[in-house]
Amino acid sequence: MPADQYAYGDPTTRYPVISPPVQQQPEPGIQSDMTPVPDLGEDSYRGTGRLTGRKALITGADSGIGAAVAIAFAREGADVALSYLPEEQSDADHVIEQIEAAGRTAVAVPGDITDAEHCRALVDAAVEGLGGLDAIVNVAGKQVWQQSIEDISDEQFEATFKTNVFAPFWIIKAALPHLKPGSTIVNTASLEAYVPAPDRLDYASTKGAINNFSKGLAQQLISKGIRVNIVAPGPTWSVLQVTAGVDPETLPEFGKSESPIGRAGQPAELAPAYVFLTSAESSFVAGETLNVNGGMLTP
Numbered sequence: 001m002p003a004d005q006y007a008y009g010d011p012t013t014r015y016p017v018i019s020p021p022v023q024q025q026p027e028p029g030i031q032s033d034m035t036p037v038p039d040l041g042e043d044s045y046r047g048t049g050r051l052t053g054r055k056a057l058i059t060g061a062d063s064g065i066g067a068a069v070a071i072a073f074a075r076e077g078a079d080v081a082l083s084y085l086p087e088e089q090s091d092a093d094h095v096i097e098q099i100e101a102a103g104r105t106a107v108a109v110p111g112d113i114t115d116a117e118h119c120r121a122l123v124d125a126a127v128e129g130l131g132g133l134d135a136i137v138n139v140a141g142k143q144v145w146q147q148s149i150e151d152i153s154d155e156q157f158e159a160t161f162k163t164n165v166f167a168p169f170w171i172i173k174a175a176l177p178h179l180k181p182g183s184t185i186v187n188t189a190s191l192e193a194y195v196p197a198p199d200r201l202d203y204a205s206t207k208g209a210i211n212n213f214s215k216g217l218a219q220q221l222i223s224k225g226i227r228v229n230i231v232a233p234g235p236t237w238s239v240l241q242v243t244a245g246v247d248p249e250t251l252p253e254f255g256k257s258e259s260p261i262g263r264a265g266q267p268a269e270l271a272p273a274y275v276f277l278t279s280a281e282s283s284f285v286a287g288e289t290l291n292v293n294g295g296m297l298t299p
């Protein structure tokens, strides 16, 4: 692990090449029970005031990429409203502790984002708790592997689309009246948006939809001074992988062969992309997909 995200060095060895043991948890999973526990940047992310005074709503903020983003945002000076499922409270408590240790406000809003009413209540709670809202970061996601299309139940197909596509739609729509010029939206796609794994048909197609939706929305909202961008992660070590996100037998090799860098990414390595797209530094960037995937080629 580097001293901080600015420490110069060889990216191939910057984080360890991990060989996780076969392990499985029921969805949504508890990150602190994983082997190894993903690196959220707790001991490395150094803020430099890039998001001073910003008020951000982050979904999936208890673990993995969303949690790393929440910690980074707080250390950059933002107050954060965190969305996650009630079962994930222990993971969320760890992130809230990190946000408060950075001297920022954390507003916890547990609940199920597959419910449109909850998405609207989530936005209201964020606005009330933070005293406004100027950054939306949709990171929550559902991914369950199935060998064949015949194994994907109607319920799974619908739940994956509701979590990954409908929820960002509901949240952005509810947040829009609160977003002043200068506000930002960052959605989370995936390499799977362009290179769908055959055993993740529902998941991969939601990621294509998110990428497409975000690019269209970016063109619509730029005239209001609101920038919409996308982060597309590649294989990143997170609890999503051990809650039937991938075939458990493949876990020891996770991330080693897909990406040219030869290792899985850590959530800590994704956070700076979200910081950049939310900060005013990216003022001329809209409708862009920032691929953070260890060197895999994208369209």
Ligand code: NAD
Pocket: 028, 059, 060, 061, 062, 063, 064, 065, 066, 083, 084, 085, 088, 111, 112, 113, 114, 139, 140, 141, 142, 143, 163, 188, 189, 190, 191, 232, 233, 234, 235, 236, 237, 238, 239, 240, 241, 267
């Ligand atoms: P993660 O499991 O740590 O985070 C996903 C989060 O989604 C959960 O913590 C949970 O809070 C939230 N969530 C799921 N269903 C929900 C629901 N019904 N209501 C409320 N919250 C819900 O895993 P992660 O890998 O950090 O995933 C974050 C995002 O990154 C996802 O959108 C995922 O598709 C995307 N992504 C991950 C990878 C990877 O390799 N890990 C690769 C590409 C894209």
Ligand code: MG
Pocket: 028, 029, 031, 062, 063, 064, 084, 088, 091, 239
């Ligand atoms: Mg979680």
